[in-house]
Amino acid sequence: MSGKNDAAKTGKIAVWWDMKDCPVPEGIDDHRVRPSIEGAFKEQGYSGPVSITAYGDQKQTPEHVLRALSSTGVAVVHIGSESTCAVMYLDMVKWREDNPPPATMMIITNQMLDVFNWDLARLQQRTSYNIFLAYSIRPVAALFVYTRKEWLWEKLLHGTTSTSVDTAGELSTVFHCEFCSLDCQSVKSFKKHLSTKKHAIEEVLNPQPTQLISVTKRWGKNYAATPEYATAKIHVSWDMSECPIPDGYDARRVRPSLEGAFKELGYSGPVSITAFGDHKQTPERHLHALSSTGIDVAHALPEFIYSRMFDDLKQWRDNNPTPTTMMIISDGAEILLGGSLARLKQLKKYNLFWAYSFRPWKMSVMLTSAEWLWDSLLAVSETKRHVLRKCSGSSESVVESTGMFYCKMCFSKRKRLDKFVKHLSSKKHISEVSILSLSLSLCDQYIFV
Ligand SMILES: [Zn+2]
Ligand SMILES: [Zn+2]
Known part of the structure; x- marks a missing residue:
């Protein structure tokens, strides 16, 4: 048991961040996001490599913020705010398929109770990852999802920071347009892409899901004993x-x-x-x-x-x-x-x-x-x-x-x-x-x- 836990503590940590629910508050440098998250994990004894993906309507995000994030190895995804949860969840599910436990997931959102709770709790009952949660508004009821630790987003950003040497340089593609399934390498080309007619057409023609797609609803019952x-x-x-x-x-x-x-x-x-x-x-x-x-x-x-x-x-x-x-x-x-x-x-x-x-x-x-x-x-x-x-x-x-x-x-x-x-x-x-x-x-x- 402790062996499994030790492995989790050095295993991968993936972070999904809803930038609209949990923006970086005024007065806090956007460069702090990654070191703050890493610092918070270090305090909990987790030292594995951290990947962070920030979801939001990036047409609204100032260039200097995008630059700060990408320079610290935070991947950025452009998505309509009504689709953020659904797309984040699809990405989480995909990540779980590619990364068997022990590994750690962190979700930065205010929608855990209303959106993710039921399906994620059921997923976790079959295959359990360590789950961490950060929010700017505390859930009003107890969660079905068992979390190892929950943080107030602003408090986390004010907390200890830790810098890993090798993460920032590793990510080759940092900007992604979900509508066009397109990766961009620089803030400039990303911003430019988001203002093109081609992209505007895709936003209309290729709407993203707005409702969370349940993974567990169709799971069979009464299957043979393992x-x-x-x-x-x-x-x-x-x-x-x-x-x-x-x-x-x-x-x-x-x-x-x-x-x-x-x-x-x-x-x-x-x-x-x-x-x-x-x-x-x-x-x-x-x-x-x-x-x-x-x-x-x-x-x-x-x-x-x-x-x-x-x-x-x-x-x-x-x-x-x-x-x-x-x-x-x-x-x-x-x-x-x-x-x-x-x-x-x-x-x-x-x-x-x-x-x-x-x-x-x-x-x-x-x-x-x-x-x-x-x-x-x-x-x-x-x-x-x-x-x-x-x-x-x-x-x-x-x-x-x-x-x-x-x-x-x-x-x-x-x-x-x-x-x-x-x-x-x-x-x-x-x-x-x-x-x-x-x-x-x-x-x-x-x-x-
Ligand atoms: Zn009696
Ligand atoms: Zn696009």
Whole structure:
């Protein structure tokens, strides 16, 4: 892990800079842009070669600014300001294809939240680069994209500077017209080109995209397991209140159906399942059936289920090093946990499965490897009978094989169903629940990282 990080620290750093969102403020020398960026990276321990591309309507940019940038090895792209984000993103995607990680990306923009966030977060969940961000206006909400560091643009420009010797001379083509796909070598020829009739015609005839083109929207789902995940552990956090056991369905079939569906995709690792629900309402025969097939039963009132599922996943994640697979079976948990799971996935390698009782109306920011409709998942034919493994001493194998009964309101557990049922109607439990319900507040933070 640290080896990978070390490599990233000396690896390439590519910078995409929206000059309109984040101009060089008055009073700051344009020559400072590159050394300031390099200085900021040095402070973070990153010393790889830095390439910087500045995007904007360069017809508006004074010549002395263009000269200052190009003389410090900043590449300049001419693009209409309404297309800046879309073109920057196309360039980023292309760069990612050409430069496998470990490598570092820096984006200087105010549009991270509104424009790049969703698609870039999903890209990052598949292939993770170190991401740095600078802005002149701080995003108003938390980002799905996991960033290593964020800077205020003006502050960064006032910060430490560092000069690398070899970068400025390296770039042979520094000016690019996006409309004409044309490179110019000097400020003079670039400015001249931008004022030609030929260029003006291209601006009209060859409009650039104004909307970000999503790369991840068409990515397939339910693809076969990659070798590293094929035998890795799988943990399932199941919200029974939203995805219940259908009438007439034998609860003993839940585990084999899930395992059968996983097997169909090539996943054969050990599966642990926790079934959350208000189990005062769950028929005892279901509870018995679940536990007899090695499914842990966890009691929580509906308003507590998401937070208990979150704790369950978090705890399991902490105890099980990646690569692993985590699965949520829930309709609503994604709204609360999706962003957090997506951020976690950018940091740690793990696979994500999701089952829901109805298809979500919009694609989640969580990048899943497989999704199922709950009903069709339960219809998967059984491929394997669950064998109760004998307790071999380690606490983990007990949990995996016997199906414990947890009260997630009192944080207690029982091995036997009758004791669990008794607990749920005990005075101790009832008073605990009433205290918890009174103190139920919005203080729950669904943040993994
Ligand atoms: Zn042109
Ligand atoms: Zn209890």
